[in-house]
Amino acid sequence: MENALQSNLKQDLTTLENAINNLNHVSQQLAYGGGTNRLLEQLQAESEPYERLRIMNEIKTELNVISFSNPNVGLLMYYDAGQGTYNFENFRVRGTFKPERLPVMAEYPEITYYGPYKSYNGSINQYVFSIMRKVNLQEQNAYLYIETGRNAIQSLFAPQNRKDSSRRLLILDNKGRIAFSEVPEAFPENVSFSQLASNAKSGIHGDYFWNREQSNQGWSIVSVTPEKELNRERNRWLVQITVIFLAFLFVATFFSWVLWKMVYRPLDKFHKEIKSLVDSHPEEPVEVTHIPEFDYLLYQTRRMKGKIWSLYEEIEVKEKRRADLEVEKLLYQINPHFLMNTLDTVHWLALMNGQKEIDRLVLSLNKLLHYNLGKMGETSTIGDEIEALKEYLQLQQIRYDFQFDVDMDVDEKALLIPCPRFLLQPIVENALYHGVSDDGYIYAGVEWKEQELLVTIQDNGAGMQQEMIDRLLDDDAKESHKVGMGIGMKYVKRILYATYGETAAMEIKSEPGAGTMVQLRLPITGGEQNL
CATH class of the missing domain: 3.30.565.10 (Histidine kinase-like ATPase, C-terminal domain)
Structure with missing residues (x-):
């Protein structure tokens, strides 16, 4: 809350500095410019009524052009300090103009800053700031007086801003004296602010909390807020933050519940279904989630489970067949072995009985069978194939x-x-x-x-x-x-x-x-x- 008040005060200071800098710029343009000063010197030297009237009209035209091109400029006129009179005003002046009665913000040898106070402009009735600068004219004690315009500082003192804010303002001059106070009972005017509060940027005086910001010209603007209003505002902010937090907590809890119901719980079922691919039978009933996407995944998982079980059953059948084939393989290995042993016996009987042709036939057949019935994984060569082919052709010739x-x-x-x-x-x-x-x-x-x-x-x-x-x-x-x-x-x-x-x-x-x-x-x- 204090940071918000300090931030608003900085914005007010920036607004006020821009308005006064604009007045300073316009005053420099008129006080040191050649056109208007030259006409004022001609007017002082001229005695003929018609010529004086023409020169006065030219001066008013110059001032109107400057006033029109600067919408943040309000009442503008020349003030003769020796005679206490003013002239060439661009608006009607309300009451009696007395510069010495104005609250001074900062005072320098040739320029003085005033405000805030009720405007002398008869067209408006609001607080304004002003500047009075000595004009560079020989043998004349003339000053240029310029007020801020209607909208220049409206955000500072506009009544509609007071309805929604309990903030009050103090204006301190460049010596630290209270030049303007909206809380005179606690911060009276023409009293040094340091007597009432410290020179810090913020603090508490009586029942009020204050913030201070100082300008480049030396004057300061102070925001004063009743402490009870500040506490009320703090409580309001606390209540708002609590309500927002509770609302956020409720929304987060609601979305968490929705997320759990629509995502986590279906994923948990899907996870259990994946884990039970081997442990459960595919014909067991499947729990549905009533969410089409997840139900489709569960259905596909159930199909995959059925295929896996079918593969298991197929593997079991194949393993059983493989065992049977191992037995058959042993039988097939025994039979050729028995056959070749028998042929070997016939070979020796034929050799002993002098049956050379039978011996040659049996020997060729034995070699051919031994080669053709060899293991499929054994390496063979072209030479082996030629030798086996010779044995085969010898058998066929017989x-x-x-x-x-x-x-x-x-x-x-x-x-x-x-x-x-x-x-x-x-x-x-x-x-x-x-x-x-x-x-x-x-x-x-x-x-x-x-x-x-x-x-x-x-x-x-x-x-x-x-x-x-x-x-x-x-x-x-x-x-x-x-x-x-x-x-x-x-x-x-x-x-x-x-x-x-x-x-x-x-x-x-x-x-x-x-x-x-x-x-x-x-x-x-x-x-x-x-x-």
């Missing part, structure tokens, strides 16, 4: 009742290149089943070409139509699912894609009666990396 020749041409640099297991045998097997007959011929070649291997399997058999080639290369063709009609080619194509991706290629060239050629292009770098 099996079939027709004769065919085999020619192999393999680049030695390619023997150690990694490649998928069981890659060449299906292609040769397809040629034997569907192409080669008596006096047949099969060529198997591996050629190193820069960063790829070119594998060629060629026969001179019956060949095939383009439609058959398309069916062999088409994974979705129904004919390719028939036994002996492309199962091996389908395996080769898929193992190439699984091992090399798009970097490997398989091409089949054939004509009826002219044989068939199958070419595989295997990337060396890609094959090494993938394998």
Whole structure:
């Protein structure tokens, strides 16, 4: 409250200083200007009535122009201190003008500040401040008197401001004397303010609280407020602050409740639903929040929970099947092992009985089975594939009742290149089943070409139509699912894609009666990396 009073007092001081500075500026313009002073000197020297009248009209015109251009200037006139008379007034003067009766705010050799007091302007009836400055004229004791205008200090002494404020004003001159007082019972006029209160900026005297602000000219303005009014104002502010605080607390509590109901509680339900993804069954009932967005999230969470439970059940089934497959895998591992041991026994019996052809057949079959039934994760090379292919062709030459020749041409640099297991045998097997007959011929070649291997399997058999080639290369063709009609080619194509991706290629060239050629292009770098 005290800070508000001090702030208002500073605004009042600024308003009053601006008004007096404006009077000072206008007085300087007239007191030291050449035009008006020159006319006053001419008027004093002129004796002819008509010429004097003309000069007086010019002086009034000059004063009217200045008065019109400065709306904060009120009564303006020249005062002759020797004769006690005034002239060239711009408004009607009320009563008898006596400068010595005016309350002095500050007094200097050539200028004096007065106020506040009731204006001598007959057009208004309000408090004004004024200035009286000596005019620079030879052989004349003339002074320029200027009052503040109607609206210059209206905010200080306007009656409508008194209705809503208990504040009263004191004006102290530059010597600290009370020149004007609105509280004469506590702060009488013409008494030094320091006798009643300290020289501080604020304090308490009697039943009044006062604030003081000093101007640059030395005079001061003091705001006086009854202490009971100040306490009443404090209580009013306290009540207002309490009401505002309680209202804010109520609004904050209300919004907190709304936030809890619309956000926190649904989020809590959503949090519980997330935590219960594994602990609860998806068929349990879901609590709704009656908020569409949260209910939708809960619904989606419930759907996700159902999918998770389905995955759990699927995993359980797969785990059970995996256990069964482990048993089956052991059985499948036992059977080939038993078969190869049996063939090994047959090999030794044939060797002991001198059955060299049977011995060679069983030995080739044992080697071929050992290679083809190896683990899929084991590394194989082009050399391993060629050796397995030789064993396979040797078995087939004994099996079939027709004769065919085999020619192999393999680049030695390619023997150690990694490649998928069981890659060449299906292609040769397809040629034997569907192409080669008596006096047949099969060529198997591996050629190193820069960063790829070119594998060629060629026969001179019956060949095939383009439609058959398309069916062999088409994974979705129904004919390719028939036994002996492309199962091996389908395996080769898929193992190439699984091992090399798009970097490997398989091409089949054939004509009826002219044989068939199958070419595989295997990337060396890609094959090494993938394998």
